[in-house]
Amino acid sequence: MDLEDTLLMMPGPVPVAPRVLRAMSKPMINHRGAEFSAMYDDCCEILADVFRTKNDIFILSGSGTAAMEAAVGCTVGKDDVVIALENGKFGERFKDIAARYGKVNALENDWGSSFDLDEVEKKLEEGAKAITLVHNETSAGIQNPAKEIGRLAKKHDALFIMDGVTTLGGDTVQTDDWGVDIAVVGSQKCLAAPPGLSMISVSERAFEAMEKKESLPYYLDLKACRKSSKKSQTPYTPAIPLFFGLQEALHIVKEEGMEARIKRHATGARAIRAAADAMGIEMFPQLNKYSHYSNTVTAMRSPAGISSDDIKKDMIARGITIAGGQAHLKGKIFRIGSMGNVQPKDIILTIQELGVVLKNRGVISDIGAGVEAAGEVLDELL
Ligand SMILES: Cc1ncc(COP(=O)(O)O)c(C=O)c1O
The missing domain is CATH 3.90.1150.10 (Aspartate Aminotransferase, domain 1)
Structure with a gap:
């Protein structure tokens, strides 16, 4: 076939519209020039509506997992406890990432089965720097209760790190109203852009956590992203053709x-x-x-x-x-x-x-x- x-x-990955494919065949541009900055700002403006947030949004060259790692790697230190909620492959991935940077206190359910909020709260009562949740567990086809877990995270003063990889751009996500400190999405899912980019929103509370960390990852340093974003740029050379594709895909999102x-x-x-x-x-x-x-x-x-x-x-x-x-x-x-x-x-x-x-x-x-x-x-x- x-x-x-x-x-x-x-x-x-999902099919991308022909106009997205055409956009990717444009000539390269200077990533430190005005044209790139205008494209970056345009993307971030549409993404703010997708995420429903006033927080900073950054676009990373790297798939959804890069953004998951940036979220955990920038906020969690070696003595910090992360409650990792797992009921599928991607919850397990967050747990594995958290184990590389801090101490994991996992709530491991059978894949595809629902979290009991009382059990989640019990874990939070044990004390944690952050809690990770996969909003839509793609491996099992289940949507987890992000709003409720956001409320519990706030009550127990834990950072709420949420994977919205297969919800943002296609399902209801209220980043600010649900108290999501860090939300991540990949380009190749509901946004219908080609794979290879990820987007991440970061709250002030999450930035404060970064100030207390001894060191941050280098390539996935969200403070560096914040600094560069003031000039509507990325810290390192971005995947420019993918940005062209993303911008066009986001225009389709906006038009719909x-x-x-x-x-x-x-x-x-x-x-x-x-x-x-x-x-x-x-x-x-x-x-x-x-x-x-x-x-x-x-x-x-x-x-x-x-x-x-x-x-x-x-x-x-x-x-x-x-x-x-x-x-x-x-x-x-x-x-x-x-x-x-x-x-x-x-x-x-x-x-x-x-x-x-x-x-x-x-x-x-x-x-x-x-x-x-x-x-x-x-x-x-x-
Ligand atoms: C919920 C969820 N999180 C994370 C990922 C990982 O994203 P990527 O493959 O873009 O690194 C996926 C990919 O399928 C996913 O569905």
Whole structure:
């Protein structure tokens, strides 16, 4: 299958609009010149609306993990305790990063199961410099209660470091109202830009924590980012073509408007869940009253006797790339990403092909049930 005919329905990277691809082919510019600064400011202005924050925002050359490491590496010292909340692969990653810089007090749940807020509070009562949370745990398709955990972090005077990698730009995030000291996002997810950049918002409280640290990482030094951002620049040579792409992608976000974008994402994910239900496919996350199914990636259990690797392989043969499970979930779950500029017709096509795959494997008999259920939900967007 030709790459240009393949539909990416995975939780990042996502398809980027042709105008974003064209923007990236512009000639290089001086990263210390006025043109770059204007682009930097333009991006930050749109990002302030995406993040809903008045905090400083920096754009790093490096994927989402770079921003996760900058967040922890700049605020946490070797004697500081970090409460790392884990219910999936990326919560585990925050825990592993925290272990490189400080002392970890982890709350480790089964992947895909919800956090109990009383347990989170008990951990905070033990005392901590910071708490890390993955707002939308992409590996498990669960949305964690960021607002509530932000409230608890504030009550116990811990910095709230939040991974919004698969929510910012596609789902509701209220950085300031939820008291998020550091929020991070990657370019290749809901913002529908190419991979390779990450964006990070940093509160005054987080900057104060940096003042107390003996040393900061060098390349990921957020104080250096702050200094350079006063001149609308980055400390080191930025990935200029990716900035061109990001700027164009952010213009698409602005033209659609965050409210409409959030509604499109939520409706798309709901349509996929309705289709799964109609086809007898079970959701993977175990919810409680504070957590929700993800609005950007849907994680489903493989039907009995079938490996999700096979479902994924069959889908790829039909021109649609979906994701399987990570680590111990490999083969057990499959995930459909519906983030970025994904349109209802992309979802319908994906569900239709999934129906064919499941019928061919003897799981369902009615190919149309999923499409019908998804279509009904997606009609709300018309
Ligand atoms: C929730 C979450 N956090 C962090 C990351 C890591 O981002 P990156 O792969 O851009 O470094 C991902 C990537 O899938 C993610 O989904």
